Amino acid sequence: MKSESLSRYQLFRTFLIIVLIGLIGITFWIWTKSRAGGLSFYAKTQVGALEGLGFYGQVPDFSLLERSGRTLDLADLRGKVWIANFIYTHCTDTCPLQSARMAELQEDLSGEKDVRLISITVDPERDTPEVLSQYAERYRADPGRWFFLTGEKEAIYRLAQEGFHLSAVEIPPEEQDTTGASHMHSSRFVLVDQQGQIRGYYHSTDPEALRRLLRDVKTLLQEKT
Numbered sequence: 001m002k003s004e005s006l007s008r009y010q011l012f013r014t015f016l017i018i019v020l021i022g023l024i025g026i027t028f029w030i031w032t033k034s035r036a037g038g039l040s041f042y043a044k045t046q047v048g049a050l051e052g053l054g055f056y057g058q059v060p061d062f063s064l065l066e067r068s069g070r071t072l073d074l075a076d077l078r079g080k081v082w083i084a085n086f087i088y089t090h091c092t093d094t095c096p097l098q099s100a101r102m103a104e105l106q107e108d109l110s111g112e113k114d115v116r117l118i119s120i121t122v123d124p125e126r127d128t129p130e131v132l133s134q135y136a137e138r139y140r141a142d143p144g145r146w147f148f149l150t151g152e153k154e155a156i157y158r159l160a161q162e163g164f165h166l167s168a169v170e171i172p173p174e175e176q177d178t179t180g181a182s183h184m185h186s187s188r189f190v191l192v193d194q195q196g197q198i199r200g201y202y203h204s205t206d207p208e209a210l211r212r213l214l215r216d217v218k219t220l221l222q223e224k225t
Contacts, residue, residue: 053191053216056198060163064120064151067132072147074196081220082116083213084190085204086160086168088123089135094187098204101189103139106146108214114194114221117146122160122168124150164190164198189213193220 063073083105087095102117109115121127127135132148141148150156153170160168166186191200191213200216202209 053199053219056201057163057165059192059196059198060159062155062159062163064149064156064159065129067129067136067148067150068143069129072149077116077118077192078196079194080114080116081112081194081217082118082192083217084118084120084164084192085188086120086122086166086186088121089127089131090123094204098187098189099135099139101204101210102146103141105210105214106142109217112217112221115145115217117141118149119146120149120156120159122156122170124153124156160186166190191216191220193223 059074061074063071066072083102085098085102087098089095099119102119106117121132127150129150132150136143136146136148157168160166166188168186187204189202189204189210190198191202193199199220200213202213204210
């Protein structure tokens with residue numbers, strides 16, 4: 001009887017250990033996805049449906065290097081409505097599609113002099129102003145309206161994660177797969193108003209979301225600054 005009770009105890013303890021390991025694994029998976037797959041947990045709880053105009057926080061001051069070689073900071077964008085996204089030039093996943101969509105937005109908003117497009121690299125070590133200039137030319141980016149920014153990696157990641165509440169994660173070389181992806185980052189477009197307030201998040205791959213983005217841009221342009 002004693003041996004049987006001990007066996008049951010060991011079986012029950014083993015079961016608890018398996019359940020605990022499973023819970024830890026699920027928690028780690030959710031944490032990883034929230035870091036790498038899109039918005040941070042904070043943004044998800046604040047943004048809700050992630051579509052349409054709202055107030056989702058103030059973009060903090062920043063100073064980054066534009067492809068032209070000049071610095072660009074938040075004050076330079078005051079009074080403008082702008083759309084921001086995060087890319088890197090060696091990306092073969094969502095970045096080419098994001099940039100193609102940005103090029104379409106540039107065309108759709110060509111008559112709006114108070115709109116700017118801002119693409120920020122998450123791979124500043126490789127994406128120098130010269131590299132970004134070549135990339136920008138590929139998408140016929142207007143140098144006076146569509147800016148490509150680089151700078152110190154820590155400053156960029158802090159801006160992405162704490163400023164825009166978007167994920168940006170560098171993949172260690174030993175964990176990179178055959179696709180050559182070296183970074184994971186959100187593919188969302190962020191709409192910012194004339195005062196530097198985040199007003200909306202939009203799926204860059206969703207045509208309906210982009211149509212809403214265009215409508216929201218025009219709504220903001222009608223607001224008093």
